Amino acid sequence: MGFICDLSEGKRLMERNGDHIVISCLPLDTVKSTFNEFSILHLGEILSKELLKIDKSHRNLAVETTLRQILASNDKRELIITDIDILFNPAYRLDVIKLFIQLARNRKIIVQWPGEIDFQYLIYSTPEYEDYRRYSIKDYDIICLR
Numbered sequence: 461m462g463f464i465c466d467l468s469e470g471k472r473l474m475e476r477n478g479d480h481i482v483i484s485c486l487p488l489d490t491v492k493s494t495f496n497e498f499s500i501l502h503l504g505e506i507l508s509k510e511l512l513k514i515d516k517s518h519r520n521l522a523v524e525t526t527l528r529q530i531l532a533s534n535d536k537r538e539l540i541i542t543d544i545d546i547l548f549n550p551a552y553r554l555d556v557i558k559l560f561i562q563l564a565r566n567r568k569i570i571v572q573w574p575g576e577i578d579f580q581y582l583i584y585s586t587p588e589y590e591d592y593r594r595y596s597i598k599d600y601d602i603i604c605l606r
Contacts, residue, residue, distance in 0.1 A: 462602040464577060467494050470605045474568060481564040483557070483571045483582060484540075484605040491540060491605070495570060499536040504543030506530055511546075523552045524559060531563055542572040548584050548591040556593070557582070557600050577606050 465473065467486060471494055474482055484491050492500065507527060514522045527547075531539075547556045560571050575584035577597075582604065585592040597604055 462597040462600045462604060464580075464597065464604045464606055467491070467605055470603050471495065473603055474570075480601060480603050481557075481560050481569050481571065482603045482605060483560075483573050485573050485575070485577050486605050488540070488542060488572055491570060491572070495538070495540065498538040498540045498568070498570060499534075500540045500542060501530075501534060501536075502543045503527075503530070503541050504546050507546050520551050520553065523547070523554065527559070528563065531567075536567075538568045540570045540572060543574075544571060545574050548593060550590045556584075557595050557602065561600065561602065573604075577604055 467490065470482055470484075474480060488500075492498070507523075507530060510526045510530065511519050511522065514526070541560070544556065547554055547559070560569060563569060573582060573584075575582060575593075577583075580597050582595040582597060583593070
């Protein structure tokens with residue numbers, strides 16, 4: 461069951477329970493100043509370059525594997541992952557939060573959320589767009605910072 465907290469409580473929880481993924485709606489500079497030992501991974505450009513090498517008809521099947529390869533090639537155990545918008549492409553049919561939970565099993569990950577927290581929901585985009593997503597925080601084992 462996920463929950464929402466402030467930055468200092470999130471840091472305390474992550475130090476105590478390193479297996480939780482943290483999703484942040486705070487400015488990157490604010491997060492980086494508190495989690496200064498974390499490295500930043502700008503995912504969008506790296507992932508898009510790798511996906512361009514794959515035939516368009518097969519990209520939707522290759523996104524997860526390619527993302528796992530990118531993380532496997534990064535030796536940092538503590539990461540702030542930014543620029544994740546590419547993962548919301550409707551053709552990829554990903555549960556973005558579930559994917560990051562799986563990826564955080566052997567490292568500490570903070571995901572810089574490109575949307576907002578509205579009550580108990582993480583929201584990406586707006587309902588009139590195909591990439592719109594609304595995730596109930598309580599359905600995931602996550603820590604959300606705001």
